[in-house]
């Protein structure tokens with residue numbers, strides 16, 4: 001009995017110790033669970049805060065990434081929270097872009113009723129090849145142009161001359177083969193580097209001159225064919241009146257991001273009087289103007 005009682009006491013003590021260990025372990029687990037949950041929650045909040053900060057920031061770049069990084073660090077294992085915040089951010093940016101585009105297009109609800117598939121709206125740029133498109137040509141002074149714009153070009157140039165300006169037609173239609181030759185020559189100069197060559201000479205099929213609707217018009221007594229032509233009386237008059245004859249300044253200043261081409265104060269493009277007036281009045285590029293008709297069909 002004596003022995004057994006001692007044993008029972010020892011058993012009770014053992015059970016008691018085990019119970020304390022179990023309670024402590026359970027407590028620890030609960031503590032870990034609660035802390036983990038709270039940290040995870042924080043990470044999500046931080047993520048959302050970062051996103052909200054991003055809404056107001058003009059620059060969507062590094063500042064935002066840093067905040068997201070901090071959140072991930074403090075969260076420890078809470079990577080899913082960060083991923084979620086980033087996806088929401090991307091989604092938000094896409095929604096904003098669409099909203100901006102819609103608002104932007106809304107400004108042009110009064111756009112002219114034109115058919116963008118008509119010949120005068122053919123689009124050639126670095127992203128849009130017209131292949132071997134070749135219009136029917138006519139001679140205008142020293143260059144060739146699409147015969148359909150002869151009268152408009154003649155009136156434009158003749159009226160400029162009536163202002164006392166000295167007009168020279170520097171370049172008009174350039175065919176696919178000519179452009180291929182020019183491009184290949186530049187590629188050879190750069191040891192076969194087509195990418196670099198394409199920044200200087202348009203790839204065949206992507207030159208506006210191949211449409212036959214464009215011409216480079218310069219001043220006979222002004223030897224520079226660069227942005228400084230903007231200062232000449234020739235450019236002042238021609239850019240102010242081109243729309244009256246159906247022409248636009250095809251590569252306006254500061255619009256290289258849209259046209260792919262730097263400011264060219266000598267390059268005029270025919271689009272018809274209605275479109276030209278609208279484009280020039282609203283400071284649009286041909287790319288932007290035509291985009292206004294894409295959704296309408």
Ligand SMILES: [Zn+2]
Pocket residue numbers: 171209214215216264266267
């Ligand atoms: Zn040109």
